[in-house]
Amino acid sequence: MTRVRVRQHVNPLSHKYSNPISIPNWQEVFADTALPLHLDIGCARGKFLLKMASLYPQINFLGIEIREPLVKEALVQRELLQLSNLHFLFCNINVSVSPLLESLPEGVLQWVTIQFPDPWFKVRHLKRRVVQPALVDAVAKYLRKDGLLFLQSDVESVALEMCDHFQQNPCFRKTHQEPWLQTNPFPVPTEREIATLNKNEPVYRALYQV
Numbered sequence: 001m002t003r004v005r006v007r008q009h010v011n012p013l014s015h016k017y018s019n020p021i022s023i024p025n026w027q028e029v030f031a032d033t034a035l036p037l038h039l040d041i042g043c044a045r046g047k048f049l050l051k052m053a054s055l056y057p058q059i060n061f062l063g064i065e066i067r068e069p070l071v072k073e074a075l076v077q078r079e080l081l082q083l084s085n086l087h088f089l090f091c092n093i094n095v096s097v098s099p100l101l102e103s104l105p106e107g108v109l110q111w112v113t114i115q116f117p118d119p120w121f122k123v124r125h126l127k128r129r130v131v132q133p134a135l136v137d138a139v140a141k142y143l144r145k146d147g148l149l150f151l152q153s154d155v156e157s158v159a160l161e162m163c164d165h166f167q168q169n170p171c172f173r174k175t176h177q178e179p180w181l182q183t184n185p186f187p188v189p190t191e192r193e194i195a196t197l198n199k200n201e202p203v204y205r206a207l208y209q210v
C-alpha cells in the first residue's frame with residue numbers, strides 16, 4: 001500500500017483545528033461497547049493500535065489523531081483487518097477531550113496512552129504540547145478506578161513535563177520507584193519508539209494508576 005504523505009506537524013491551536021468533533025454512535029463503532037477501552041492520544045498511522053486490537057479482542061481501542069489523512073489511512077487498515085474492537089477519530093484532543101470522554105459508556109476507560117507527543121521545543125510553542133491541565137483533569141475524571149495511564153517520549157524534558165502535569169493532580173500515582181519505567185508494559189512498540197530504539201537512544205517512560 002502507498003503511504004499517505006502528510007505534514008510532519010500541524011499547529012493544534014490554529015483555527016482549522018478548533019471545531020469540536022461530532023461524537024460517534026459508539027454502538028455503530030464497536031461490536032461490544034461494554035468492553036474496557038484503551039484510548040491512544042496522538043496515534044499517527046495507528047500501527048500500534050492495529051496490532052494491539054488484533055492481539056486483544058476483549059479490549060476496545062480508540063486512536064485519536066489531528067492529521068486527518070492518517071486517520072483515513074488507519075481506518076482503511078482497520079477495515080482490511082476486519083477489527084470490530086478498533087476505531088480512529090480525526091480530532092484535536094485539546095478541543096474535544098471532555099465531550100469525547102463524557103460520551104463514552106460509563107466506566108469503560110481503562111487505559112490512556114500518550115506516546116512520543118510532538119515536542120514543540122520553542123518556548124513560544126509550548127502551548128501546542130498535547131498534555132495541558134484540561135486534558136489531565138478530563139483523564140482524571142473519566143479513567144476508571146483500576147485505570148492506568150502510560151506516557152513515553154524520547155525527549156526527557158517532554159517526558160518530565162508530562163509527568164509534572166499529571167502529578168499535580170492528586171488522582172495519579174506513579175507505579176514505580178525509579179524515575180523511569182525500564183520496559184514498555186505493552187508487547188507492541190509504537191513507530192516512533194521503534195525508530196528511537198533502532199538509533200540506540202533512550203526512551204523515558206512512566207506508568208500511573210488512579
Ligand SMILES: C[S@@+](CC[C@H](N)C(=O)[O-])C[C@H]1O[C@@H](n2cnc3c(N)ncnc32)[C@H](O)[C@@H]1O
Pocket residue numbers: 009010012041042043044045064065066067091092093094114115116117118130190191192193
Ligand atoms: C510524534 S507523533 C507520535 C505518534 C505515535 N504515538 C508514535 O509513538 O509513533 C505525535 C502524534 O500526535 C498527533 N497530535 C499532536 N497534537 C495532537 C492533538 N492536539 N490532538 C490529536 N493528535 C495530536 C500528531 O499529529 C502526531 O501524529
